[in-house]
Amino acid sequence: MANPLSTLLLVALLSLSAAAATRTKLQPTNNVDGGICKSLVETQGYACEEHKVTTADGYVLGLQRIPAGRSGNETAAKLPVLLQHGLLMDASAWLLNEPDKALAFILADEGFDVWLANARGTESSRGHTSLSPNDPAYWDWSWDELTAYDLPAAFQYVNNQTGQKLHYVGHSLGTLTALAAFSQEKLLNLLRSAALLSPIAYLGQISPFGRTAADIFLAQGLALLRSQAFPNEQVNRLLDFICTRPGIDCSNFLSVTTGPNCCLSSSSTDALFKHTPQTTSTKNALHLFQMVRKGTIEMYDYGLPITNIKHYRQPTPPVYNMANIPKDVPLFLSYGGRDPLSNVFDVNLLLDNLKDHYMDKLVVQFREDYAHMDFIMAMNANQVVYDPLLSFFRLH
Numbered sequence: 001m002a003n004p005l006s007t008l009l010l011v012a013l014l015s016l017s018a019a020a021a022t023r024t025k026l027q028p029t030n031n032v033d034g035g036i037c038k039s040l041v042e043t044q045g046y047a048c049e050e051h052k053v054t055t056a057d058g059y060v061l062g063l064q065r066i067p068a069g070r071s072g073n074e075t076a077a078k079l080p081v082l083l084q085h086g087l088l089m090d091a092s093a094w095l096l097n098e099p100d101k102a103l104a105f106i107l108a109d110e111g112f113d114v115w116l117a118n119a120r121g122t123e124s125s126r127g128h129t130s131l132s133p134n135d136p137a138y139w140d141w142s143w144d145e146l147t148a149y150d151l152p153a154a155f156q157y158v159n160n161q162t163g164q165k166l167h168y169v170g171h172s173l174g175t176l177t178a179l180a181a182f183s184q185e186k187l188l189n190l191l192r193s194a195a196l197l198s199p200i201a202y203l204g205q206i207s208p209f210g211r212t213a214a215d216i217f218l219a220q221g222l223a224l225l226r227s228q229a230f231p232n233e234q235v236n237r238l239l240d241f242i243c244t245r246p247g248i249d250c251s252n253f254l255s256v257t258t259g260p261n262c263c264l265s266s267s268s269t270d271a272l273f274k275h276t277p278q279t280t281s282t283k284n285a286l287h288l289f290q291m292v293r294k295g296t297i298e299m300y301d302y303g304l305p306i307t308n309i310k311h312y313r314q315p316t317p318p319v320y321n322m323a324n325i326p327k328d329v330p331l332f333l334s335y336g337g338r339d340p341l342s343n344v345f346d347v348n349l350l351l352d353n354l355k356d357h358y359m360d361k362l363v364v365q366f367r368e369d370y371a372h373m374d375f376i377m378a379m380n381a382n383q384v385v386y387d388p389l390l391s392f393f394r395l396h
Contacts, residue, residue: 060127086172139228204295259371336370
């Protein structure tokens with residue numbers, strides 16, 4: 001995800017760190033027994049397939065496919081939809097509620113061929129053609145690489161398997177990578193439409209917790225990069241420190257990081273903590289914190305002009321220009337008034353970049369009572385978010 005991610009996304013999904021509301025320790029989870037299909041999909045009475053796809057830079061990603069709803073319909077005439085989670089999450093994010101309230105199951109029951117993506121570094125996507133997760137080089141990536149390699153690999157694989165263009169749903173970080181790709185006019189030849197929940201582009205108006213975290217983590221950047229995987233014990237020590245800062249109350253860590261979510265059930269929250277946090281790279285976290293500090297959408301900043309020149313042939317990182325997203329790409333954006341990560345002011349800045357978008361290709365939904373996690377876990381999201389989303393998909 002964002003996320004989140006995700007969903008900042010990082011901070012948002014720091015929320016997922018705590019197995020109890022008062023705990024801020026981030027311990028990577030390893031609770032998927034036999035894979036997501038076996039533990040979360042088949043147990044609900046759905047068929048499920050585990051797939052693998054290799055990216056152009058060698059990462060082996062896990063994909064789960066729910067080919068039919070509980071009616072058992074064949075997939076031949078169905079349209080594929082790819083779901084991408086946020087930061088520190090994996091595909092389980094779409095499966096945390098009971099079937100009539102979880103988006104992946106709803107889509108399957110509504111006749112879609114559902115594919116669930118897992119970003120590199122998560123449990124389902126720990127493979128590589130030549131590297132081990134114990135190798136520092138394995139973790140040398142940020143969301144730039146998720147945009148450049150992971151999303152294209154998943155899009156192409158689903159297209160190859162189904163022979164059809166696909167709908168896309170992203171949450172948090174899963175929206176940022178899609179927006180970045182669309183701004184470069186990538187993936188569009190394989191896309192029908194995109195639904196972006198808690199859309200993340202600009203992060204300059206993030207919550208006080210997020211800004212404090214960004215400042216402290218960036219100050220520790222080089223030291224943090226020595227521990228390539230995130231989270232780690234140094235991260236936990238920094239979180240403990242952040243929670244002692246004036247004006248920051250971490251007594252309910254989920255709320256302080258993802259906002260006062262309106263409509264989560266205790267059972268879905270318990271399920272969330274069983275499957276998060278998933279591991280990402282420290283470089284990815286630092287990239288997101290750079291966005292908080294700068295208020296821009298740029299590629300990873302290596303800090304020195306000479307190093308940026310080595311990577312980009314220019315002294316500053318290239319910018320992802322949201323105004324370059326083609327005007328005819330069908331987009332559904334849904335954001336919340338209580339979300340500190342997909343902040344209203346930051347979303348409005350994104351929408352300003354889309355002001356020339358064809359109006360019949362852009363649907364914008366605002367939920368005043370929703371925070372960051374409500375969009376994938378709220379008990380009423382099936383009615384207030386997913387029904388409009390399904391209507392949007394059926395138009396395209």
